[in-house]
Amino acid sequence: MEAIVTKELRSRMRGARAFVVITIFLALLSCFVVALYGFTKITTGSIGGPPPPLGRIMFYTLTGIELLLIAPLAPAFSAGTIAGEKERQTFDLMVITPVTPTSIVLGKVLANLAYIALLIVVALPIQVLSITLGGLTLTEVMVGLWILLLAAVFYGCVSVFFSSFLRSTTLASVFSYLVVALNLIGAIFIVLILGILGSDNTLAAMLGPTSEAPSKFLLYVSDLLIAFSPVLTAIVSETALVANGDLFLIHLDLANPNTQGRFTMSLPSPWIIYSVIYIVLSVVCVWLSIRNVRPVVARNPRNPSRPEGYTLTETMEDVPLTQGDQRGAAEGEV
Template identity: 50%
Template structure:
């Protein structure tokens, strides 16, 4: 695994492309921070001067959530671009069979490709961490929110890289693997809108879920506990909705790992409510579980096929004795 990862990283960092992407990425985040800070300060000044409108949330909270969202939208397309051609590219260059003849095991080959693909994308996350931590200086933000936002980004990147590596092992061409990889990313991000709507409808007809809407407690049509579990599970299937629900739960004074919710799905922290796992916990379990399954499947697909003896599958086929011709 180390040999594959080292070789891939050296080839990726040798040119100017990696450093150019890193520079543009940091410039975009820096410009975003300056723009948000200027807009928030101007809004506060207008409210204090003219008394119109409401004060915005603290600057630190706005900065952190905006930077994390933009960071996710920028990094999500990069993970498939590095992983979707990792294995199928070896086949197209006709070097895959040569690699399989070496002592490198399929497990080490796949894990090496995964580590090399994740390394650069994780580098983008780590270099942006000072920009995210900068929000703590402006107040209104806790260290728990910063760590959870950082964790949600890492889990999403691992899942996107693992799914892209799986398609790279299964598909015949790089184009097909890239298409399926980007479709997976789109379903994870854009599909968040559908899971959000479905979960909201289940939780009281767009009015019973106090996390997202300002409606009061649900009436006679309020959902049962099983419907609340189902809705929160759907909301936890995307990094966008899982992160948003977790943030609002933390801002409501709830625990980091679990919270209480009224049976009508309306009142967070209800004393006699039902216990719910925090959305980021469910999101982590689902995404990391799928990532492990996809990596295992990729290992199975790259394993070279060897003919087996039908009577003894663990043995190679027996050679037929040569018959002498008269």
């Protein structure tokens, strides 16, 4: 696996493309920071009143922009990892080497995720700058970065899966971008579903006190649906963290229709469920990729009783020879 990772990283970092992408990535983030800072200052000066928590606004905006920038980059770097080998007709040569399919897939996944992680790391100084502007805690920063990192890992693993399943880089890229797009805009459909199920009270209860209490079942379903979207997960988790100060639970202030009073209901914070879902999905994608890369060997018609575990690593010495083969070998020796 180390050989695969080293080879992929050297190939990616050898040219100017990797450094150009990093430069453009940081330039776009810096431009958004300057524009947001100037807009906030102008708005505060014209409207008056106390200044908004600029640090929190800047961090949330930067995290959202990073997600929008990394979402298309992860499939672009990962969709051709294995499909590209098939197009160059080097896939069979790679498979028959002593390197196992697990090492091949994990090596390519780690090499691609290492570059995506590099983009997140080089943007850390800009994001940490938000703490100095006030209104933001280190815990909020860590939760936001964790959500962003898991989304990038999932996008990369899904792209590698399609790359191992399809024989064309173009098709792998199309399906990868389709999954990423559905994952990002899925927040809109989740909000619509929650609005239909709970008459807009369910999502409102997740964000703050409400005058009407949705059913507990809908609240649990809402917590699960929100965890499928990185956007909604970040919004609800950060809002609950600021309101309650609890990293692992969200405490809902709900109205009690029976006693006309109020009661508190606690649910797991969406980022915890989000972590479990996205880690499991990423592991499943890697496992399926390994199965797709593993070579399939047809049975030898001369020896139909060959066991199912027979692989390409076995040599011809392991295959029993028929009498005709033995006679031919003897004549060749003579």
